[in-house]
Amino acid sequence: MDPLTPVALVDDDKDLRRATAQTLELAGFAVSAFGGAKAALADLSSDFAGVVVTDIRMPEIDGLQLFATLKEMDADLPVILITGHGDIPMAVQALQNGAYDFIAKPFAADRLVQSVHRATEKRRLVMENRALRRAAEDAQDSLPLIGQTPVMENLRNILRHIADTDVDVLVAGETGSGKEVVAQLLHQWSRRRRGNFVALNCGALPETVIESELFGHEAGAFTGAQKRRTGRIEHASGGTLFLDEIESMPVATQVKMLRVLEMREITPLGTNDVRPVDLRVVAAAKIDLGDPDVRGDFREDLYYRLNVVTISIPPLRERREDIPLLFTHFAARAAARFHRDVPALSQGVRRHLLSHAWPGNVRELSHFAERVVLGLEGGRENAISLPPATATLPEKLEQYEAEIIREALAVNDGDVRRTIEALGIPRKTFYDKLQRHGINRTGYAARK
Numbered sequence: 407m408d409p410l411t412p413v414a415l416v417d418d419d420k421d422l423r424r425a426t427a428q429t430l431e432l433a434g435f436a437v438s439a440f441g442g443a444k445a446a447l448a449d450l451s452s453d454f455a456g457v458v459v460t461d462i463r464m465p466e467i468d469g470l471q472l473f474a475t476l477k478e479m480d481a482d483l484p485v486i487l488i489t490g491h492g493d494i495p496m497a498v499q500a501l502q503n504g505a506y507d508f509i510a511k512p513f514a515a516d517r518l519v520q521s522v523h524r525a526t527e528k529r530r531l532v533m534e535n536r537a538l539r540r541a542a543e544d545a546q547d548s549l550p551l552i553g554q555t556p557v558m559e560n561l562r563n564i565l566r567h568i569a570d571t572d573v574d575v576l577v578a579g580e581t582g583s584g585k586e587v588v589a590q591l592l593h594q595w596s597r598r599r600r601g602n603f604v605a606l607n608c609g610a611l612p613e614t615v616i617e618s619e620l621f622g623h624e625a626g627a628f629t630g631a632q633k634r635r636t637g638r639i640e641h642a643s644g645g646t647l648f649l650d651e652i653e654s655m656p657v658a659t660q661v662k663m664l665r666v667l668e669m670r671e672i673t674p675l676g677t678n679d680v681r682p683v684d685l686r687v688v689a690a691a692k693i694d695l696g697d698p699d700v701r702g703d704f705r706e707d708l709y710y711r712l713n714v715v716t717i718s719i720p721p722l723r724e725r726r727e728d729i730p731l732l733f734t735h736f737a738a739r740a741a742a743r744f745h746r747d748v749p750a751l752s753q754g755v756r757r758h759l760l761s762h763a764w765p766g767n768v769r770e771l772s773h774f775a776e777r778v779v780l781g782l783e784g785g786r787e788n789a790i791s792l793p794p795a796t797a798t799l800p801e802k803l804e805q806y807e808a809e810i811i812r813e814a815l816a817v818n819d820g821d822v823r824r825t826i827e828a829l830g831i832p833r834k835t836f837y838d839k840l841q842r843h844g845i846n847r848t849g850y851a852a853r854k
Contacts (some may be wrong), residue, residue: 411526412456415439416472417488417830424516426488433519435526436733443467443475447826452480455533457506457525458680459518462497470496473505473848477569480534484525488513494636508658535734535750553728557720561588568715569595574667577690579719582769585690588612589716601645603739604638609654614645617659617675624676635745637655639672643683652712653704654797660705667711688827689713722764722771729759746779755783763805788836808843811836820847 420441427437433610435456439444441459444467446481450458458476473485484506489497497508506528507521509813551562568575569592577585591605611619622637632665636825639647649655655663666672668785671682695701722729730751741748749755755778777783811829818824825847826836840847 410436411530412436412454412457413522413526414446414450414454414458416441416443416458416464418442418461422461427517429515430522431457437521443469443472446472447475448481450476450479452483452676454483455529457484457486457522457529459486459488459522462493463490463535470500470654473500473503476771477504482529484529486518486521486525514805526687531753534730534756537736550703551584551591553725554731555725555727557725558728559811561717561719564717565591566595566723568592570597572596572598572686573584574712575689575714576695576709576716577688577719577814578694579690579691579692580721580765580767582767583719583721585650585719588719589648589688589690592686593648596646596686598645598686602642603646604642604647605650606638606649609648609651611661614654616744617662620659621662623673637672637674639666639683639685640674640681642685644685646688649689650689651692653691653693653695653701655704657705660708660717664705664708664711668709674775688823695708722767724844726760729764729771730756731776732771732773733759733775736772737779740772740776740779742774744779747777757813757816760816761809763809804843807839808845810842811839811845813816815845815847 411434412429415423415427415430415437417853418441423439425443427439430437438449440449441722442464446458446460447467458472460469460472464472467475468488470690473487476483481504486506487497487500487508489508489510492512494508494510497505497510501508505545506525509518509521518771534755551558551565553559565588575589575592577588579585579588589605590603593599608616608618618635618637620637620639622635622640624652625633647665666683667687670684671680673680689712693700695704696713698706701709701777722732734756738748739747751759759771766773774783811825814825814828818828822833822836831839839845
C-alpha cells in the first residue's frame with residue numbers, strides 16, 4: 407500500500423483516536439486525525455483522494471450527519487463508520503444509504519485495516535476515472551489525435567507546422583493507427599479546408615475500376631460508361647486527396663499518378679483534354695515503401711515523389727500511457743451513441759488495456775470501448791490476448807511472454823520489486839526482457 411494514501415480519521419475520543427491513527431499509520435496510510443466533524447469538514451473537499459473513518463457518537467455533529475454532508479459533497483467518497491453496539495441499526499441504515507462500511511466496537515485492528523484497504527482501492531479507481539474524463543475533455547482541441555505522450559504531442563506539432571505548406575505527405579502506420587485521421591487533420595488545419603477532402607482506398611478497388619475512379623471518364627469511354635463522370639482527383643481540386651493503402655495501387659496507375667504529382671494535371675478516360683488540378687496529395691501505406699525488399703513492384707520514383715514529408719504514426723503498444731485516456735474518450739462517445747451511462751474504468755478493464763498488444767491499434771481500442779459500454783466485456787479480470795493463429799511458434803512465445811510481463815506490471819502498478827517476485831525471475835533478466843519487448847514500465851505506475 408502506498409504510504410501516501412490519505413485517511414481522514416474523525417473521533418472525539420482522544421485516546422481511541424490516537425490508537426486508531428497509529429494502527430492505520432503502521433498499515434501504511436497517511437492519517438489526518440480530527441477531534442470533531444466541524445474540523446474535518448473544513449479540511450475535506452471533493453478532491454480528497456482517500457477515505458474517511460468516523461465514529462458515530464460525537465457532540466455537535468455526529469458521524470451520521472457528517473456522512474450525509476460528505477455524501478452531498480461527493481457521493482463517491484468512501485465513509486467507514488465506527489459504531490457502538492447500540493448504533494448498529496443506524497449504521498446498517500447508513501450502509502443502505504451509501505456508507506462504505508461500518509465496524510462495531512470493539513474491533514480487531516485487521517478488520518479496520520482491511521476495510522480501509524478496500525475503500526482506498528475503490529477511491530483510487532474513482533479518482534483515476536475522474537482524471538481521465540477531465541483529460542479527455544481537455545483533449546477536445548486535440549481531437550481526433552488524442553494523446554499526452556511526447557510522441558503524440560510531437561506528431562500534432564508537426565501536423566500543425568506543415569498543414570498550410572501544401573506539400574505532399576506520406577503517412578506510415580500500422581492498420582488502425584489513424585492514418586486517415588492524420589490526413590483529415592492536415593486538411594482541416596490548412597487553408598484547403600474549404601475544398602473537398604476526398605478519400606480513396608487503393609486496395610479496395612479492382613484494377614479495372616481504379617483508373618476511372620481516380621481520373622474520371624467521358625461518356626462512351628468504355629462499355630457501360632453512359633455518362634461523364636468526374637474522377638476523385640478532379641473532385642479534390644482545391645482540397646485534399648487521400649490515397650489509402652497506396653502500396654496496392656496497380657503499376658499502370660502508378661505511372662499516371664506520378665504524372666499527376668509532377669504536372670498537377672489529369673486526362674480523363676475517353677478524351678485527350680488535359681485539365682489542371684489544384685490539390686494536395688496525402689498517401690498512406692501499411693508497409694515501409696522506403697525498403698526495396700518490402701515495397702515490391704511499387705515504383706521507386708513515385709515513392710520519392712510522395713516522400714517529400716513522411717509522417718510516422720506510432721502504434722498503441724509504443725504509447726501505452728495514452729491508452730486509458732483514449733479508452734475514456736471512446737467509451738464516452740459510445741455511451742452517447744448507444745444512450746448508455748459512461749462506464750467506470752474497472753481494475754479488470756484497466757489491466758486488459760495495459761497488457762493487451764492491440765494489434766488493431768486505435769480502431770481495435772475503439773471497438774473494445776463500444777463492447778464495454780454495451781456490457782459485452784465483463785470477463786476481463788484474467789484476460790490475456792493471444793497472438794494470431796498465423797504467427798510462428800517463436801513469435802507466439804515472444805508475444806505471450808511480453809503479455810505476461812505487461813500484465814504483471816499492470817497488476818503491480820509498475821512496482822519492479824513486486825513484479826519480479828510475481829514473475830519469479832532475476833532482476834537483470836527482467837530488465838533484459840523489458841528492453842527486448844520494448845516495454846516501458848513507467849507507463850504502468852498507479853495514478854494518484
